[in-house]
Amino acid sequence: MSKPLKQIHLAAHFPGVNNTTVWSDPEAGSHIEFSSFAHFARTAERARFDFLFLAEGLRLREQGGHIYDLDVVGRPDTFTVLAALAAVTEHLGLTGTINSTFNEPYEVARQFASLDHLSGGRAAWNVVTSWDAFTGENFRRGGFLPQEERYSRAKEFLATANELFDSWRGDEVVADRAGGTFLNDAKAGAFVHHGQHFDIEGQFNVPRSPQGRPVIFQAGDSEEGREFAASGADAIFSRYSTLKEGQAFYTDVKARLARYGRRSDQLLILPAATFVLGDTDAEAEEHAREVRRLQVSGATAIKHLEFVWNRDLSAYDPDGPLPDIDPDLGEHTVARGRAQVRMYRDPLATAREWRERAAANKWSIRDLVIETGSRQAFVGSPATVAATINDFVQADASDGFILVPHITPGGLDTFADKVVPLLQERGVHRTEYEGTTLRDHLGLAHPDARTPADRVAS
Amino acid sequence: MSSSRSPLHLAVALDGAGWHPAAWREPVSRPGELLTAAYWADLVTEAEHGLLDFVTIEDALGLQSSSPTEPDGRTDQVRGRLDAVLIAARIAPLTRHIGIVPTVVATHTEPFHISKAIATLDYVSTGRAGVRVQVTARQNEAAHFGRRTLPPFRIEDYRTPAGQELVTDLFEEAADYVEVVRRLWDSWEDDAEIRDIATGRFIDRDKLHYIDFESGRFSVKGPSITPRPPQGQPIVSALAHATVPYRLVARAADLGYVTPHDAEQARAIVEEIRTEQTAAGRGDETVHVFGDLVVFLDDDPAAAEARRERLDALAGHPYTGDARIFTGTPAELADLLLELSEAGLSGFRLRPAVVGHDLPAITRGLVPELQRRGAFRRAYEADTLRGLLGLTHPANRYATTA
Ligand SMILES: Cc1cc2nc3c(=O)[nH]c(=O)nc-3n(C[C@H](O)[C@H](O)[C@H](O)COP(=O)(O)O)c2cc1C
Numbered sequence: 001m002s003k004p005l006k007q008i009h010l011a012a013h014f015p016g017v018n019n020t021t022v023w024s025d026p027e028a029g030s031h032i033e034f035s036s037f038a039h040f041a042r043t044a045e046r047a048r049f050d051f052l053f054l055a056e057g058l059r060l061r062e063q064g065g066h067i068y069d070l071d072v073v074g075r076p077d078t079f080t081v082l083a084a085l086a087a088v089t090e091h092l093g094l095t096g097t098i099n100s101t102f103n104e105p106y107e108v109a110r111q112f113a114s115l116d117h118l119s120g121g122r123a124a125w126n127v128v129t130s131w132d133a134f135t136g137e138n139f140r141r142g143g144f145l146p147q148e149e150r151y152s153r154a155k156e157f158l159a160t161a162n163e164l165f166d167s168w169r170g171d172e173v174v175a176d177r178a179g180g181t182f183l184n185d186a187k188a189g190a191f192v193h194h195g196q197h198f199d200i201e202g203q204f205n206v207p208r209s210p211q212g213r214p215v216i217f218q219a220g221d222s223e224e225g226r227e228f229a230a231s232g233a234d235a236i237f238s239r240y241s242t243l244k245e246g247q248a249f250y251t252d253v254k255a256r257l258a259r260y261g262r263r264s265d266q267l268l269i270l271p272a273a274t275f276v277l278g279d280t281d282a283e284a285e286e287h288a289r290e291v292r293r294l295q296v297s298g299a300t301a302i303k304h305l306e307f308v309w310n311r312d313l314s315a316y317d318p319d320g321p322l323p324d325i326d327p328d329l330g331e332h333t334v335a336r337g338r339a340q341v342r343m344y345r346d347p348l349a350t351a352r353e354w355r356e357r358a359a360a361n362k363w364s365i366r367d368l369v370i371e372t373g374s375r376q377a378f379v380g381s382p383a384t385v386a387a388t389i390n391d392f393v394q395a396d397a398s399d400g401f402i403l404v405p406h407i408t409p410g411g412l413d414t415f416a417d418k419v420v421p422l423l424q425e426r427g428v429h430r431t432e433y434e435g436t437t438l439r440d441h442l443g444l445a446h447p448d449a450r451t452p453a454d455r456v457a458s
Numbered sequence: 459m460s461s462s463r464s465p466l467h468l469a470v471a472l473d474g475a476g477w478h479p480a481a482w483r484e485p486v487s488r489p490g491e492l493l494t495a496a497y498w499a500d501l502v503t504e505a506e507h508g509l510l511d512f513v514t515i516e517d518a519l520g521l522q523s524s525s526p527t528e529p530d531g532r533t534d535q536v537r538g539r540l541d542a543v544l545i546a547a548r549i550a551p552l553t554r555h556i557g558i559v560p561t562v563v564a565t566h567t568e569p570f571h572i573s574k575a576i577a578t579l580d581y582v583s584t585g586r587a588g589v590r591v592q593v594t595a596r597q598n599e600a601a602h603f604g605r606r607t608l609p610p611f612r613i614e615d616y617r618t619p620a621g622q623e624l625v626t627d628l629f630e631e632a633a634d635y636v637e638v639v640r641r642l643w644d645s646w647e648d649d650a651e652i653r654d655i656a657t658g659r660f661i662d663r664d665k666l667h668y669i670d671f672e673s674g675r676f677s678v679k680g681p682s683i684t685p686r687p688p689q690g691q692p693i694v695s696a697l698a699h700a701t702v703p704y705r706l707v708a709r710a711a712d713l714g715y716v717t718p719h720d721a722e723q724a725r726a727i728v729e730e731i732r733t734e735q736t737a738a739g740r741g742d743e744t745v746h747v748f749g750d751l752v753v754f755l756d757d758d759p760a761a762a763e764a765r766r767e768r769l770d771a772l773a774g775h776p777y778t779g780d781a782r783i784f785t786g787t788p789a790e791l792a793d794l795l796l797e798l799s800e801a802g803l804s805g806f807r808l809r810p811a812v813v814g815h816d817l818p819a820i821t822r823g824l825v826p827e828l829q830r831r832g833a834f835r836r837a838y839e840a841d842t843l844r845g846l847l848g849l850t851h852p853a854n855r856y857a858t859t860a
Contacts, residue, residue: 023653023660024653024655024658032581032684032685033581034551034581034582034584038551057683058570058683059679059683060666060681060683066663067661067663067666067681069659069660069661069662069663070658070659070660071660072660073651073660073661073666074646074651074661074683074684074685075683075684076574076577076578076581076582076684077571077574077575077577077578077684079541079543079544079547079575080543080544080547080574080575080578080579080582081547081578081582083543083544083545083547083548084547084548084550084551084582086495086548087495087499087548087549087550087551087552088551102568103568103571104566104603104605106519106602106603107519107566107567107603110519110541111541111544113540114540114541114544114545115544117493117494117495117540118494118495118540118544118545118548119495120495137677137678137679138570138678138679138680139568139570139678140568140569140675140676140677140678168538173490173538175482175489175490177482177483177485177487177489180483180534180772181533181534182482182489182533182534182535182536182537183533183537183538184533185533186531186532186533188537188538189521189538198604199604200601200602200603200604201601201602202520202598202599202601202602203520203521203529203598205518205519205520205521205522205537205538205539206493206538206539206540206541207493207538297658299658300658
């Protein structure tokens with residue numbers, strides 16, 4: 001007998017600072033104005049997506065000592081946008097990336113608990129641990145951490161935040177007018193945490209929120225990152241959107257769960273995925289090529305090479321061959337504040353491989369960057385894309401996808417109108433929300449079995 | 459007669475079920491809903507219905523307490539609250555005209571985070587954001603962060619040299635904090651986003667600026683990650699009761715809330731703030747000074763008095779606070795506000811004793827009364843909070859191009 005079909009979890013990433021967004025397209029709108037976020041969120045909700053996702057950056061990126069100006073630059077504050085989006089949506093989960101290095105647990109726990117209350121149980125936190133002294137220059141006391149301490153702080157940060165969330169059981173607010181008792185427990189919210197990174201105590205001032213705790217996401221990819229996810233996250237935002245890489249990652253991470261006494265359905269794997277649609281597969285392929293060239297201008301290609309070479313390559317012709325000099329292996333000084341820099345962990349090998357591939361295929365610098373950096377996960381007609389997404393999920397390359405359109409904010413509309421109905425027809429995507437909280441959408445248990453209605457007696 | 463005076467500005471201060479500690483026990487209150495979006499949406503909608511300039515939202519980094527300096531362990535009053543900036547953001551899209559001013563605590567939060575949060579509130583409200591900056595000397599709140607310890611401080615210590623030193627230090631830090639926040643708002647020029655297809659440049663990076671703020675307390679590089687907000691500079695406000703905080707208002711704020719008990723005191727406070735303002739080199743800038751009043755409003759003055767007594771009895775003692783408590787009719791309150799405004803106050807922040815009762819009494823009783831006297835607007839005449847307060851779009855301190 002065949003396995004029952006897995007339900008596909010879908011989310012939408014409002015593209016922030018990256019080189020995916022084609023801001024030069026006449027249809028591209030603002031990535032700052034609230035109307036853009038509202039449009040995007042309403043589309044995602046119309047398509048019955050699980051959640052909307054916002055990334056975070058805390059320092060503008062630089063290249064060669066200058067603020068990087070070729071991609072979208074600038075973004076609004078994560079918490080503030082998510083709280084405002086709670087006003088224009090009813091069901092959609094609201095996931096925000098918040099750094100554990102440049103924040104404090106009491107404040108972040110308060111913000112997530114508040115967001116969960118204000119959205120009726122739709123908050124999620126993507127815990128990231130980046131970055132470095134460069135980002136630390138924007139914070140008075142946050143400072144920064146050596147690589148090896150980032151996850152130890154993140155782990156303790158999350159554990160501490162959970163202690164704060166759990167410091168209210170959920171039944172303390174009785175608000176008994178006649179009897180004059182507002183709280184039935186003077187110690188509600190009391191906590192004590194004395195650890196390596198945090199030495200704090202007192203009383204948490206936000207009563208338990210509808211989800212008890214926000215849903216926890218993790219987005220790191222290192223060994224420590226995967227363990228961190230296996231030990232305490234509800235979902236992983238991963239970067240592997242091809243079938244084989246996705247399956248390898250999926251198998252690896254799910255296998256780690258048993259060590260923490262967790263079942264494999266307690267951690268969802270949701271890769272980021274771009275897509276390009278067309279009326280036919282051929283039209284979509286053609287369109288995808290155009291999009292790729294718009295995403296990787298000559299100047300962008302040179303800058304991208306500089307992430308690996310760690311040298312000023314501005315003298316090179318993007319339509320010419322790759323540099324024959326080797327990368328500078330010293331401390332990375334050319335590109336700062338970029339995730340990609342640390343993606344290339346062995347620059348010499350990467351440079352060698354790229355030179356060989358470019359020579360073999362007669363690629364210019366720009367061709368090479370277009371080919372190797374290609375991230376169009378799903379290209380095709382709506383029928384093709386729906387089938388591919390379904391195949392990936394049923395083949396355990398993921399539990400669903402976090403879609404990143406290349407146009408803001410309208411880039412999700414066609415997907416919602418054309419692909420989603422096909423997934424619904426196959427019975428792998430909901431046609432109506434069954435629950436009200438993000439935990440309900442993701443099929444995750446509520447950490448506190450009591451329902452919100454039981455908690456607040458009025 | 460009164461039509462020649464400049465119209466009053468009116469704000470309400472929202473906090474839980476109201477400012478009286480027993481407010482939550484009134485039948486009109488909704489004590490089980492204080493943490494819901496619907497509750498806050500209703501309040502701010504009501505305030506906008508009354509054409510008020512703005513609402514403020516109180517906040518703190520610890521549980522509410524009847525003691526100004528430490529927790530009280532009480533269970534007979536409202537305890538527990540939500541982050542004010544998030545409440546503000548949640549209600550902003552539901553309104554069109556009213557300003558929204560959450561409280562932030564400068565003592566423990568990062569100016570970089572607050573700067574982008576308030577800038578974003580300005581985006582989500584399309585130009586209606588402000589912020590109320592607050593300091594805290596509470597040891598228990600410091601212990602929630604564990605990054606600094608504050609000396610023991612009781613209200614009796616306020617006048618001692620040690621007390622003054624602590625207070626001065628916290629307010630000077632707040633002034634630095636506001637400076638960092640404002641520089642971050644200016645760190646992008648208004649037209650920095652160029653989307654120049656010919657050169658492939660999304661921004662003109664010459665219009666982005668490092669703020670390089672360095673003081674003993676902060677070191678912040680910048681620029682902000684959030685572009686300059688619609689108002690350029692959202693409104694910065696602070697509550698002030700004495701010289702040290704008046705100085706913060708004079709140096710750093712667009713608007714101060716003060717707590718005079720009569721016209722003479724109001725005149726003295728305004729004068730002190732103006733003197734500090736000149737000393738700070740801001741003599742030619744508009745700094746609003748609003749009087750704060752707690753209000754019990756009823757058409758029948760005896761009913762207001764009776765309500766106050768009933769609540770005091772429930773609380774077990776008469777309610778007192780920093781601000782004058784007004785008990786009476788909307789017409790009597792209008793008289794008082796006009797008298798105080800003669801003393802130099804440009805507006806008032808009314809603290810409803812019972813939100814469910816006194817907020818509608820303000821919007822449906824006081825406002826029409828003031829309108830009849832030609833002292834309050836009959837329609838929103840601007841879309842931004844700066845516009846409502848008669849403040850212009852501020853020049854960017856970093857802008858080099860004309
Ligand atoms: C798909 C994906 C998305 C990410 N999004 C963000 C982000 O929005 N903000 C951020 O600071 N870091 C982001 N990161 C970076 C990771 O969180 C960061 O690499 C991680 O915390 C460092 O851990 P690692 O060494 O395990 O990768 C993202 C990483 C991945 C894989």
